[in-house]
Amino acid sequence: MSRIVLDAIGGDHAPKEAIAGVAMALQNGFLQADEVVLTGPEQQVREAVKAAGLPSEIEIFDAPDLLSPSDSPTDAMRKKPRNSIAVGMQLVKEGKAGAFVSAGSTGTVVAAATLGLRYLEGIRRAAIGVIIEGEKHPFIVLDVGANPTPKAHHLAQYALMGSAYYSCQFQNDAPLVGLLNIGSEERKGNTLVRDARGMMQNMPINFHGNVEGSEVYSGDCHVIVTDGFSGNVLLKVSEGLAEYLLRMTCGEMMKAGIAAEQIKAVQKAVMPRVDFSEYGGALLLGVEGYVTICHGRSMAPAFANALRFAHRALAGKVNEHIVEAAKSLNLTGSSGNGSGEEVSNEETR
Amino acid sequence: MSRIVLDAIGGDHAPKEAIAGVAMALQNGFLQADEVVLTGPEQQVREAVKAAGLPSEIEIFDAPDLLSPSDSPTDAMRKKPRNSIAVGMQLVKEGKAGAFVSAGSTGTVVAAATLGLRYLEGIRRAAIGVIIEGEKHPFIVLDVGANPTPKAHHLAQYALMGSAYYSCQFQNDAPLVGLLNIGSEERKGNTLVRDARGMMQNMPINFHGNVEGSEVYSGDCHVIVTDGFSGNVLLKVSEGLAEYLLRMTCGEMMKAGIAAEQIKAVQKAVMPRVDFSEYGGALLLGVEGYVTICHGRSMAPAFANALRFAHRALAGKVNEHIVEAAKSLNLTGSSGNGSGEEVSNEETR
Numbered sequence: 018m019s020r021i022v023l024d025a026i027g028g029d030h031a032p033k034e035a036i037a038g039v040a041m042a043l044q045n046g047f048l049q050a051d052e053v054v055l056t057g058p059e060q061q062v063r064e065a066v067k068a069a070g071l072p073s074e075i076e077i078f079d080a081p082d083l084l085s086p087s088d089s090p091t092d093a094m095r096k097k098p099r100n101s102i103a104v105g106m107q108l109v110k111e112g113k114a115g116a117f118v119s120a121g122s123t124g125t126v127v128a129a130a131t132l133g134l135r136y137l138e139g140i141r142r143a144a145i146g147v148i149i150e151g152e153k154h155p156f157i158v159l160d161v162g163a164n165p166t167p168k169a170h171h172l173a174q175y176a177l178m179g180s181a182y183y184s185c186q187f188q189n190d191a192p193l194v195g196l197l198n199i200g201s202e203e204r205k206g207n208t209l210v211r212d213a214r215g216m217m218q219n220m221p222i223n224f225h226g227n228v229e230g231s232e233v234y235s236g237d238c239h240v241i242v243t244d245g246f247s248g249n250v251l252l253k254v255s256e257g258l259a260e261y262l263l264r265m266t267c268g269e270m271m272k273a274g275i276a277a278e279q280i281k282a283v284q285k286a287v288m289p290r291v292d293f294s295e296y297g298g299a300l301l302l303g304v305e306g307y308v309t310i311c312h313g314r315s316m317a318p319a320f321a322n323a324l325r326f327a328h329r330a331l332a333g334k335v336n337e338h339i340v341e342a343a344k345s346l347n348l349t350g351s352s353g354n355g356s357g358e359e360v361s362n363e364e365t366r
Numbered sequence: 367m368s369r370i371v372l373d374a375i376g377g378d379h380a381p382k383e384a385i386a387g388v389a390m391a392l393q394n395g396f397l398q399a400d401e402v403v404l405t406g407p408e409q410q411v412r413e414a415v416k417a418a419g420l421p422s423e424i425e426i427f428d429a430p431d432l433l434s435p436s437d438s439p440t441d442a443m444r445k446k447p448r449n450s451i452a453v454g455m456q457l458v459k460e461g462k463a464g465a466f467v468s469a470g471s472t473g474t475v476v477a478a479a480t481l482g483l484r485y486l487e488g489i490r491r492a493a494i495g496v497i498i499e500g501e502k503h504p505f506i507v508l509d510v511g512a513n514p515t516p517k518a519h520h521l522a523q524y525a526l527m528g529s530a531y532y533s534c535q536f537q538n539d540a541p542l543v544g545l546l547n548i549g550s551e552e553r554k555g556n557t558l559v560r561d562a563r564g565m566m567q568n569m570p571i572n573f574h575g576n577v578e579g580s581e582v583y584s585g586d587c588h589v590i591v592t593d594g595f596s597g598n599v600l601l602k603v604s605e606g607l608a609e610y611l612l613r614m615t616c617g618e619m620m621k622a623g624i625a626a627e628q629i630k631a632v633q634k635a636v637m638p639r640v641d642f643s644e645y646g647g648a649l650l651l652g653v654e655g656y657v658t659i660c661h662g663r664s665m666a667p668a669f670a671n672a673l674r675f676a677h678r679a680l681a682g683k684v685n686e687h688i689v690e691a692a693k694s695l696n697l698t699g700s701s702g703n704g705s706g707e708e709v710s711n712e713e714t715r
Binding site: 089124152162165166197199200202204205206207208229230231232233234235243245246247249250251252253254255256257258259260261262263264265266269270272273274275279282283286287290291 | 438473501511514515546548549551553554555556557578579580581582583584592594595596598599600601602603604605606607608609610611612613614615618619621622623624628631632635636639640
């Protein structure tokens with residue numbers, strides 16, 4: 018099933034920008050009108066569809082339970098079972114859609130996915146992978162926030178998933194995988210990274226070893242593996258710093274008397290490279306289906322990119338590549354502690 | 367004792383740049399010639415002093431054991447007891463100097479300090495605090511790498527030390543203290559930050575609550591508290607990203623046909639704000655004496671800034687302020703688990 022279900026009510030600017038994003042995606046030929054379905058409060062979404070001039074045949078699955086920012090993921094799932102995220106995930110679970118796209122609460126999307134969808138064979142924990150434009154080439158960081166307290170064998174699985182994802186996305190047979198650490202030496206860091214390093218050294222991946230924060234953007238690694246806490250810090254600090262630097266630099270360009278159109282040209286060239294939604298979204302790796310998480314503040318172009326991104330993930334069959342890689346590794350057997358684990362991610366508590 | 371002992375052999379460009387830094391500091395009036403002493407292999411340092419045209423009266427304490435990058439902190443301290451870091455720390459311990467400045471291995475400096483110097487009264491773990499130029503005001507991040515596996519009450523002590531340090535450094539009576547987390551909601555993150563948050567809420571500090579990575583550079587917090595792993599990721603990712611962005615922006619300015627002198631003007635204005643050694647160094651908070659850690663790649667200006675920084679820390683009596691704040695808190699009693707702890711930081715293992 019190649020349909021994509023979009024959470025029409027998720028995000029700071031939904032439903033308007035979400036629906037405008039669909040219109041933009043259709044205009045740009047990212048996907049066809051019958052490839053997208055919507056979830057959200059039916060009447061509200063229908064009106065937004067009409068206002069945006071979208072074809073009225075677009076299917077809407079009613080999700081009358083509105084989430085508020087104060088709802089914890091647990092509350093969202095227990096007390097508001099017919100929220101747009103739960104309804105969308107259910108469509109994926111039932112095979113009525115192949116992918117789900119949402120700019121709603123990341124925690125709730127992760128909770129709904131890990132509760133509702135099965136883990137891929139050989140995988141025990143999901144991770145959010147985000148693609149970032151680096152100096153030499155794009156790179157993937159995972160996990161950027163699905164699970165702030167993973168175990169070492171989860172990091173090892175992230176390495177495998179990230180490697181398969183990168184191979185698939187960028188036609189690179191042997192992406193270089195680095196483990197984020199606070200020094201390049203083997204003994205550095207905490208128990209988690211030292212244990213994960215030992216496991217990753219024995220895996221069928223192109224393992225680089227430790228990567229320091231300073232090398233992330235300009236170094237050689239294509240895949241950066243880390244826990245969901247540090248990964249989230251990496252991603253969000255990068256977003257905040259990049260925006261701040263760009264503002265500062267533009268201000269200084271004005272002070273230096275540089276012409277407005279030249280400043281605009283520089284901005285236009287630099288901004289997409291530090292726009293962390295340029296690739297359209299972050300993929301929740303490790304579960305069946307293709308769950309794409311967008312920035313809460315996404316506007317129409319970000320939603321359109323996310324739809325294209327989900328469409329490509331579906332077409333590229335990333336999950337099949339992950340399952341294949343996990344098979345060759347037989348991770349469950351070799352790690353020796355992969356069975357009998359609780360299924361929920363920490364984030365969902 | 368207001369003398370500063372400089373590790374003349376520590377860093378990628380020592381002793382030449384370290385000694386040139388002393389010369390620069392003297393020329394700029396940052397300190398007097400009798401306020402600085404040097405450690406390192408005596409003959410080599412004496413020659414560098416001579417070559418730089420420094421007064422020959424500058425005292426040199428011989429440290430014949432040369433460290434190599436492959437020496438672990440433990441090896442450095444056990445097998446090479448007369449290395450420049452150990453000799454320098456000993457001078458502080460004996461009261462022959464009040465501060466120690468080194469661009470050598472951070473791990474070895476932390477190990478030497480926590481083994482050789484006493485913790486300040488009421489403090490049980492040291493943290494590296496670094497001052498960064500933010501959009502609204504400077505801010506301190508701690509810990510950026512002394513201890514990758516702190517406990518919650520250590521983070522609470524970091525909050526206290528950071529607050530006292532900031533007050534002292536920037537004449538701010540109630541600096542806003544934030545706890546780095548992966549979301550602003552109370553339940554977010556891992557056990558460490560949730561427990562630390564509970565403690566920090568009851569402390570005599572101006573506590574903001576959780577801070578997300580995206581708010582670090584442009585938000586309102588003056589003190590950002592985090593574990594040494596995440597703090598190190600924050601600092602090093604920032605360094606790498608800022609350098610990459612500046613390179614990229616300058617490249618785009620050239621492509622946009624902007625004049626070379628205008629590009630230089632922009633660079634000159636932006637660079638100091640993203641030069642993380644601008645303030646001269648990072649201070650190891652929590653131990654007696656003022657231990658200043660410089661970037662390994664420090665050049666003469668960075669060494670000069672570090673000497674000025676150490677001189678000011680000494681004059682400002684930061685440690686007395688920390689001890690005073692710790693007294694008012696009676697942290698040892700209130701945390702209930704402050705006694706009987708191992709003394710070494712994780713980093714030293």
